[in-house]
Amino acid sequence: MSPSHLDLAVIAGDGIGPEVVAEALQALHLAVRDEVRVSETHYRLGAEHYLESGEILDDATMDRLAQHQAILFGAIGGAPNDPRLAGGIIERGLLLKLRFAFDHYVNLRPSRILPGVTSPLAQPGDVDFVVVREGTEGPYVGNGGAIRVGTRHEIANEVSVNTAHGVERLVRFGFATAAARPAQKLTLVHKTNVLSHAGGLWSRTVDRIAKDYPQVAVDYLHVDAATIFMVTDPGRFDTIVTDNLFGDILTDLAAAISGGIGLAASGNINPDGAFPSMFEPVHGSAPDIAGRQLADPTAAILSAALLLEHLGHTEAAGRITTAVEADLADRGEARRSTSEIGTAIRHRITSL
Ligand SMILES: NC(=O)c1ccc[n+]([C@@H]2O[C@H](COP(=O)([O-])OP(=O)(O)OC[C@H]3O[C@@H](n4cnc5c(N)ncnc54)[C@H](O)[C@@H]3O)[C@@H](O)[C@H]2O)c1
Numbered sequence: 001m002s003p004s005h006l007d008l009a010v011i012a013g014d015g016i017g018p019e020v021v022a023e024a025l026q027a028l029h030l031a032v033r034d035e036v037r038v039s040e041t042h043y044r045l046g047a048e049h050y051l052e053s054g055e056i057l058d059d060a061t062m063d064r065l066a067q068h069q070a071i072l073f074g075a076i077g078g079a080p081n082d083p084r085l086a087g088g089i090i091e092r093g094l095l096l097k098l099r100f101a102f103d104h105y106v107n108l109r110p111s112r113i114l115p116g117v118t119s120p121l122a123q124p125g126d127v128d129f130v131v132v133r134e135g136t137e138g139p140y141v142g143n144g145g146a147i148r149v150g151t152r153h154e155i156a157n158e159v160s161v162n163t164a165h166g167v168e169r170l171v172r173f174g175f176a177t178a179a180a181r182p183a184q185k186l187t188l189v190h191k192t193n194v195l196s197h198a199g200g201l202w203s204r205t206v207d208r209i210a211k212d213y214p215q216v217a218v219d220y221l222h223v224d225a226a227t228i229f230m231v232t233d234p235g236r237f238d239t240i241v242t243d244n245l246f247g248d249i250l251t252d253l254a255a256a257i258s259g260g261i262g263l264a265a266s267g268n269i270n271p272d273g274a275f276p277s278m279f280e281p282v283h284g285s286a287p288d289i290a291g292r293q294l295a296d297p298t299a300a301i302l303s304a305a306l307l308l309e310h311l312g313h314t315e316a317a318g319r320i321t322t323a324v325e326a327d328l329a330d331r332g333e334a335r336r337s338t339s340e341i342g343t344a345i346r347h348r349i350t351s352l
């Protein structure tokens with residue numbers, strides 16, 4: 001059988017991004033064996049590139065990115081207090097621009113405690129859920145402004161945008177996800193007791209679409225209570241459907257309870273396939289540990305597995321997850337460098 005072709009765009013980004021992406025790419029190349037011919041095009045984008053060139057993400061680059069089958073993304077963002085990067089200029093101008101322009105309306109963030117992983121409060125088996133986070137709306141859209149800035153009378157608005165179309169397509173994806181999982185349970189997380197306009201739209205949409213999925217048990221939690229249960233009883237969650245901002249916060253918490261942010265993978269999915277989907281670790285550029293080989297590359301490696309799975313390369317994706325699971329099971333307490341973890345996972349892939 002002749003190999004299929006995977007045409008990949010790579011945005012390694014800033015800080016630990018390039019360190020973890022290097023390991024993810026090597027794992028991906030090994031995992032596809034000779035079944036898939038992979039070509040990768042690297043795009044130098046991020047805070048560092050912006051500070052050197054003044055460019056964040058121009059239209060020509062967007063057009064080129066749109067031609068690829070998928071994007072592997074590391075992390076972007078510079079030092080927290082750099083005034084040249086104030087206002088989230090890179091986050092909005094690069095990462096959110098990609099998510100919005102490529103209509104990544106599903107931000108898929110699975111969490112599972114794998115055997116061998118020490119979690120501050122749970123055991124393997126206690127955590128196995130997926131957050132289906134809305135990716136193109138909510139308070140992220142940039143619908144806001146401020147007047148009398150810097151004065152005692154400043155007024156700052158950040159409007160959360162929730163459209164019937166946007167909520168419906170996300171909720172439908174959530175139900176399809178829940179229906180395909182063994183537990184068949186969907187939890188809507190919102191704050192309907194206060195954010196009643198948006199909350200009303202979300203809960204009515206869930207109630208309506210639930211009728212198409214009678215096999216899926218549905219419940220609801222306010223987001224504040226959801227953080228309690230994520231810590232005290234994470235086993236109650238299976239598929240969480242939530243808005244952009246709640247999903248951002250919940251998935252860092254989910255990462256923390258399932259072994260750490262260095263293990264959490266994600267996919268920014270355009271389910272319609274009109275644009276390339278983009279896969280990235282949940283974590284950021286971690287300026288506090290960058291350049292020192294201290295980052296765990298597992299989240300990036302698992303993101304590469306999600307990418308392969310998304311494009312139908314299921315066996316190759318399975319090799320990566322099996323190798324990561326084997327590595328985690330044996331990891332113990334010893335502290336290993338980024339490349340040592342990457343190398344250990346590659347050995348596992350090779351010996352499968
Ligand atoms: N998708 C992205 O590109 C993305 C996501 C989150 C944050 N950011 C950006 O990254 C920068 C730093 O943000 P932050 O500090 O809030 O979040 P962060 O996720 O970068 O770091 C939070 C903490 O987790 C640790 N950490 C993160 N990844 C790790 C890994 N792989 N292995 C071990 N430890 C890891 C860091 O050292 C830090 O202590 C900011 O500019 C932020 O905007 C980007």
Ligand SMILES: CC(C)[C@H](C(=O)O)[C@@H](O)C(=O)O
Pocket residue numbers: 091092095096248282284
């Ligand atoms: C960097 C930031 C824009 C981003 C988000 O808030 O979505 C990040 O925190 C994430 O979780 O991917």
Ligand SMILES: [Mg+2]
Pocket residue numbers: 248249252282
């Ligand atoms: Mg986040």
